[in-house]
Amino acid sequence: MASSGRRWQDTFEERRFLAPLLIAPAVVFIVLLVGTPLVLAIYLSLTDATAGSLSGEFVGLRNYLDVWDDENFRRALKNTIIFTIVSQAIVLVCAGFLAHALVRNFRGKWLLRFFILLPWAAPVALSTVGFLWIFHSLYSVVNWTLTHDIFPGGPAFYPYRAINWAFARDFWPGAIQISPIEPIDPPQWLGEPHLAMAAIILIHAWRIIPFATVIFIAGLASMPPEIDDAAKVDGATGLRKFWYVTFPLQLPIALVALLFGIVFTATDITVVQVLTQGGPFNSTQILTTWAYATGINGAALGEGAAISLYLLPPLAIVAILMLWVARKVEVT
Amino acid sequence: MRRESLLSYLIVGPFAIVLAFPFYWMLMTSLRSDNDLYDIQQVPFKFNADSPTINNYKFLFQETDYLQWLGNTVIVGVVVVGITLVLALPAGYALARLSGRWGQSVGVGIFLTYLVPPTLLFLPLSRVVSDLNLNDRLWSLILVYPSFTVPFSTWLLMGFFKTIPPELEDAALVDGASRLGALTRVVFPLSIPGILTVVIFSFSLVFNEFIYALTFISNSETRTVSSAVPTELIRGDVFYWGALMAATLIPAVPLALLYNAFLNRFIAGFTGGAFR
Numbered sequence: 018m019a020s021s022g023r024r025w026q027d028t029f030e031e032r033r034f035l036a037p038l039l040i041a042p043a044v045v046f047i048v049l050l051v052g053t054p055l056v057l058a059i060y061l062s063l064t065d066a067t068a069g070s071l072s073g074e075f076v077g078l079r080n081y082l083d084v085w086d087d088e089n090f091r092r093a094l095k096n097t098i099i100f101t102i103v104s105q106a107i108v109l110v111c112a113g114f115l116a117h118a119l120v121r122n123f124r125g126k127w128l129l130r131f132f133i134l135l136p137w138a139a140p141v142a143l144s145t146v147g148f149l150w151i152f153h154s155l156y157s158v159v160n161w162t163l164t165h166d167i168f169p170g171g172p173a174f175y176p177y178r179a180i181n182w183a184f185a186r187d188f189w190p191g192a193i194q195i196s197p198i199e200p201i202d203p204p205q206w207l208g209e210p211h212l213a214m215a216a217i218i219l220i221h222a223w224r225i226i227p228f229a230t231v232i233f234i235a236g237l238a239s240m241p242p243e244i245d246d247a248a249k250v251d252g253a254t255g256l257r258k259f260w261y262v263t264f265p266l267q268l269p270i271a272l273v274a275l276l277f278g279i280v281f282t283a284t285d286i287t288v289v290q291v292l293t294q295g296g297p298f299n300s301t302q303i304l305t306t307w308a309y310a311t312g313i314n315g316a317a318l319g320e321g322a323a324i325s326l327y328l329l330p331p332l333a334i335v336a337i338l339m340l341w342v343a344r345k346v347e348v349t
Numbered sequence: 350m351r352r353e354s355l356l357s358y359l360i361v362g363p364f365a366i367v368l369a370f371p372f373y374w375m376l377m378t379s380l381r382s383d384n385d386l387y388d389i390q391q392v393p394f395k396f397n398a399d400s401p402t403i404n405n406y407k408f409l410f411q412e413t414d415y416l417q418w419l420g421n422t423v424i425v426g427v428v429v430v431g432i433t434l435v436l437a438l439p440a441g442y443a444l445a446r447l448s449g450r451w452g453q454s455v456g457v458g459i460f461l462t463y464l465v466p467p468t469l470l471f472l473p474l475s476r477v478v479s480d481l482n483l484n485d486r487l488w489s490l491i492l493v494y495p496s497f498t499v500p501f502s503t504w505l506l507m508g509f510f511k512t513i514p515p516e517l518e519d520a521a522l523v524d525g526a527s528r529l530g531a532l533t534r535v536v537f538p539l540s541i542p543g544i545l546t547v548v549i550f551s552f553s554l555v556f557n558e559f560i561y562a563l564t565f566i567s568n569s570e571t572r573t574v575s576s577a578v579p580t581e582l583i584r585g586d587v588f589y590w591g592a593l594m595a596a597t598l599i600p601a602v603p604l605a606l607l608y609n610a611f612l613n614r615f616i617a618g619f620t621g622g623a624f625r
Binding site: 035036037039040042043044046047050051052054055057058061068111114115117118119121123124126129130131132133134135136137138139140141142143144145146147148149150151153155156158161165223226227231232234235280284285286287290291305308309312313318321322325326328329332335336339340343 | 443609
């Protein structure tokens, strides 16, 4: 009895049995809860299913074509691309500066790092509610600051005048030029399409900058110190060192931050859903909110699934890029 | 002061102010009275009539279901953390130790599922949840949330177990311990930091998650914080901005503190494994 128990244990501990046994539960769970719904989403997108039932008539690619014909869908697609690209461009630049500054040691670094991490750690839905108040139509602190003398007692300085002086001019291209700000009628951040778009982009950049920064810091910290010395010997300093030494070495890890940032922004629904619900007049709809409006509010499950599945090809490309970066890093 | 640290302050300082400003503003707003808040003549950067006050916090805890929402989120969080550990710990260990080349591929495959976003899956899952009669029940969230906590946690733990030298286990095995014994007595005590990271990560994801909670649950008593605050506290024309800001601030600060403490582990999770 004892010997057969021993043998059973030996078999159990053999690698080719034990490893799959330990991995299987996680894999089964993931296949059930990610794989199945993904297949189900693809199936739904090929049927005319509505909220009442999971099955519908097979309609082929009609949902994909129908939703494409909708003007709102194309705006949603365009907005998704614009929000993602512009916010990630802002993130890369800001995180680059921040990481270079934070990699050094200085007094009070822990506290400053804590402040910088706040946007990433706080639940997005809740911080977006905070922005609802910051961009409020009557009590917006942004507008208050713009239209009041911010050095009371000192020289009279009204920020909106500086902005008007700089940006409300003819020589700017349309995207940058603004109409003059009037204190009596301050900007309606969430009520005017372009301002609402700007607000959404800023919130996305705001919440992803901390994430990109910490990843950049990890990359900078992992650079071997010999490289610094070698660069010094060769006389590379400042911008030249950044361009010829730091930048190429940091490219893979920066790419990781960028790819995650793209996924987090393009697939997010929370910021837009809480801030504008796609308004005003559907001007800030993105693919995810439009899928929600169509599939849940409009009960057209098939079309909703088709809308969200337009996200799948770009996601697949991002995944492939990530694997490519990972392999490249491993080789070097 | 050295020139380099001065430069650091000049860059980091303004960023810290801008990035943390919304939270400072939530705190200010949550401490102001209605008379102060809705008086357009007042300077909003200082406390005026009847302020500072804790009335907004009183209102939040006494007149709304906020405590219930927090409780719901914590319940879901604890159960999800449990499920995540049960699934991810053995898988992460096995992927790091016991399997060769194909283990690497399974690991990468598991990680890739982390990239499949809830916004792609919420429509079919909403049907499945209502077919299972789980609508408006916390079980729906408990069932679905591990689908994004398990992949990342497995990946994170895999990276972590790789840093524990296998010789430690081999020594225990030579001393006559079974593999299970070596695991529980040698490996797991060493991996407490990794386990804690997974706990915090999964817990904060549960606090963060919005779209499943919004779709699966529509009655106030079973909502979680993230979906309850934007839907239940913002309704109709009456906004309780002071209470709203208190509601957003309360979960944010502890989560940020925890994140800060475990920052380096998270970075290893996102960049580690393949990027070492």
